[in-house]
Amino acid sequence: MTQHLLNPAGLLLVVALLAAPTAALAGLRRPSWAGIVGASMAGLAFGLAAWGWRAGGDRIDVAWAPTWDLRLSFALDGLAVLYALLATGIGALVLIYASRYVPLHLEHQHRPHTDEIRFHAFLLLFMGGMVGLVMAQDLVLIFVFWDLTAIASYYLIGFDRHEAEARASALMAMLVTGISAVCLLIGAMLLYADYGTFALPELFARAESSPSVTTAGALMAIAALAKSAQAPLHFWLPRAMAAPTPVSAYLHSAAMVAAGVFLLSRLYPLLARSDLLLDGLLTIGFLSMAVGGILALTREELKQVLAYSTISQYGYVVVMLGLGGTYGTAGAAFYVVAHALAKSALFLTAGAVTEATGEKRLAALGGLWRRMPLLAAASGAAAAGLAALPLTVGFFKDELFFVAALKRGPVFAALALVGAALSLAYVGRFWIGIFLGRSRAEAQPIPTALVAPVVVLGVLVIAGGIVVEPVTDLAASAGAVTYGSPTPIHPAYHLDARPENLLAVGAWALGAFLLVARPIWVGVALAVARLGERIGPARGYRLLLGGLNRFSDRIHAIEVRDLRSRVATVLVPAAVLVGAGVLVTPTRDQFLVGGVRGADLPLLLVLLLTAIAGVATCVPRDHLSMALVLSSVGYCLAVVYAFSGAPDVALVAVLIETIFALLFLGVLALLPRQVLRYESFRAVGTRRGLRDAFVATITGGFAFVVVWGVLSRPSPQQSVIVEQADLTPAAHGKDIVTVILADFRGLDTMGEITVIAIALVGLAGLLQRGRLR
Amino acid sequence: MTLLTSLTVAVLFGSGAFLVLKHDLIRVVVGMVLISNAANLFIMSAGLTTGREPIHPLPATETIADPLVQAMTLTAIVIGFGVAALLLSLVYRVYTSHLTVDLTTLGEAEERAEAALELEAQRDMDVEEAGLLFARPERERE
Secondary structure (H helix, E strand, O other): OEOOOOOHHHHHHHHHHHHHHHHHHHHHHOHHHHHHHHHHHHHHHHHHHHHHHHOOOOEEEEEEEHHHOEEEEEEOOHHHHHHHHHHHHHHHHHHHHHHHHHHHHHHHOOOOOOHHHHHHHHHHHHHHHHHHHHHEOEHHHHHHHHHHHHHHHHHHHOOOOOOHHHHHHHHHHHHHHHHHHHHHHHHHHHHHHHHOOOEHHHHHHHOOOOHHHHHHHHHHHHHHHHHOOOOOOOOHHHHHHHOOHHHHHHHOOOOHHHHHHHHHHHOHHHHOOOHHHHHHHHHHHHHHHHHHHHHHHHOOEHHHHHHHHHHHHHHHHHHHHHHOHHHHHHHHHHHHHHHHHHHHHHHHHHHHHHHHHOOOEHHHOOOHHHOOHHHHHHHHHHHHHHOOOOOOHHHHHHHHHHHHHHHHOHHHHHHHHHHHHHHHHHHHHHHHHHHOOOOOOOOOOOOHHHOHHHHHHHHHHHHHHHOOHHHHHHHHHHHHHHHOOOOOOOOOOOOOOOHHHHHHHHHHHHHHHHHHOHHHHHHHHHHHHHHHHHHOHHHHHHHHHHHHHHHHHHHHHHHHOOHHHHHHHHHHHHHHHHHHHHHHOOOOOOOOOOOOOHHHHHHHHHHHHHHHHHHHOOOOOOHHHHHHHHHHHHHHHHHHHHHOOOHHHHHHHHHHHHHHHHHHHHHHHHOOHHHHHHHHOOOOOHHHHHHHHHHHHHHHHHHHHHHHHHHOOOOOOOHHHHHHHHHHHHHOOOEHHHHHHHHHOHHHHHHHHHHHHHHHHHHHHHHOOOOOO | OHHHHHHHHHHHHHHHHHHHOOOEHHHHHHHHHHHHHHHHHHHHHOOOOOOEOOEOOOOOOOOEOOHHHHHHHHHHHHHHHHHHHHHHHHHHHHHHHHOOOEHHHHHHHHHHHHHHHHHHHHHHHHHHHOOOOOOOOHHHHO
16 A cells, blocks of 8 residues: 555546646637646546556545544545546546637637636546546545535636526526435434445445445435436536537536446445345436437437437446346446447537537437538447447447346346337437538537547447447456456457347337337427426426525525514524423422522622612613613622622722713613614514513523523532632732732733724724715 | 522513514614613623622622623623614615605605516516527627
């Protein structure tokens, strides 16, 4: 275990986390530098991740808050390498694309080009969060980076912040993924309560299958599924398409939604303790495949089609994790790589096409292959990859999927076939709709930087289909981390009639049929989509949010706008609680009446006078009388102090009371007569008056019980008094109180003087002449 | 004695609470002063011993009053004064900016201001959606 940062894992983490500030600083110098510097940082991080993979992984482990048993422990294991390569590699490509796309985007919207810095910085912040998340070996760290990605995604989705739709979408993504993240924290706490650690390796070693582990696993799975946009929490993803295209290409293909399935893969050893959880994953995965697939077939807008297809395809991954086993876990990792490469290429294609033609809808596009042959070929390769055609890396993802499903049973294989057919149908519709058929839109020439990343990704998809070993290695080492033991997978082309090949052929046939027979089923699919809008979870979200908003308005109205109600809501419950406390505790011999000696008589009389003056303060209508009665309370108290053997306190009380009375009269003199008159003769409703009197009585009662209870129990400890009395001559003083203030507790007095000085400064400022506003 | 002192503290506290619940901000300040007076008396009477004033030379036969609570009460009185003075000047400041010291009137004014603010935000949003707000001068756009 290395303690320093100079290993691939440490360097990768540092570079990934420093990328955002570095790019922002470069952008301050010149906005266009942010993208270039950011892309180089991402490329460097990619190189480090690849080095770490070749070096066989490494880890860092530094104490963070030792008293709470928290450590900064990160490991670059197989799973982390896979997701880190995706996050940094696709991140670098997307940043190159964005460095040309964002300036054009800002120009269309007449926004200052300095906004570009924000874009790159948040994209890189997201990348840093993602790298930290995949390497974290501790649930608290996972939670921290999880939320970091949520925050970065909020700013990225809401990048067009002048558009209400973008803001609402960003909020929705933030709320759905952020509130579900609390489930992750609760799950972590449950595990901590049982096993006393947040460290994942220890948890994996010690956790048993118990109800509390299942509950914790379910809670953490909720967070992961919401992040991966799985039904029924899928509705935020299509809304998030309000983001600029590079954001969608990155967050919604390779990073943010991938974080969800990453977490499932990371926590798989815990989830696998319970068959119930794995079955739940299967159900949700198939549901998402169906919902995403059917809705993707009904959408017209390019990015909407891709968004629903993402929901559906992460459904595959969740299903594979639910199936589990060698092929399920390693297959899931393989699937994530293949999907991320192909899907980000398609998102970037959508952005490039919209940039060239100004059109966003499938119906308005067509025949573009003549204008953009290179883009058509590259995105064709990516589309073929998603549709699992041979000679692409995507073929193997479906092969592994079919193998995993076949191991479970024929029903699962059939469902897998339908899912694969759906994905061929919507991807085919997307690509054919843009590039084949009759030309409908004029295309302007677009910068090379908008095509080059798509070409790189398309080439990777094809290369992976020809030489599959690197991807297989990566997926197998990731799967080994998930599964807990080696997961050898052997995807290859087999030219025979084995079941997975038959399933693939069946899926192509069914998918092609769906493509051709669109008029037959489109009505049904549209009806399903409409039904989903009517009663779907998105509606529940809106109702919930609206309800919460109204609730908070009401609390605001009750509490904040009315000081008196707020005071009453503090005082009355406090009094009631104290009363309840007194009722349930034994009170015999706890309250002493206390004897009255003859010498106490003067003190008694002054106390009586004080109480009378206190009540009398509430009586007068005019403010002058009230001020005078208030002073009399203070002077009475001074006499009480004098009779209690406290001449110092009595003197100070007289002095302070005099100053305060003068100040009070001065402020009254500053206020105009009619304001005071209004307050004096303002009618107070009877109900209001009764309520105030009731609250005051209850409050006084509670004060009485507390004070009497405390005063009845003086502690017998008196050594402090003796000690201070003995020490006073040594401090060259005679009056013990003075010596306490000036010497024993001199620092307190210093603080007190400071408080008074601050109050004086504030007072001088507030009393200055002249009106505000 | 204990009972009677507690009663006095409670009466002062209750009167203070009654005044704090009023509409009139000046009365709210007076209520706060009464409550802090109640607290001072409470601290003072929480002394462990009673008797002569704690000043040397100490009496040989009688006990002395607890000097520690006296020091604390002294501090509390002075701090209480500082707080009350600041509150009073805040009331004056409220008057200078709103021409009233009445909580009901102030609350109504706040609600009106809030409604106006919301209206303004609505208008801004309309402007934003029209794309006017973000039309920057040519030189900024480069």
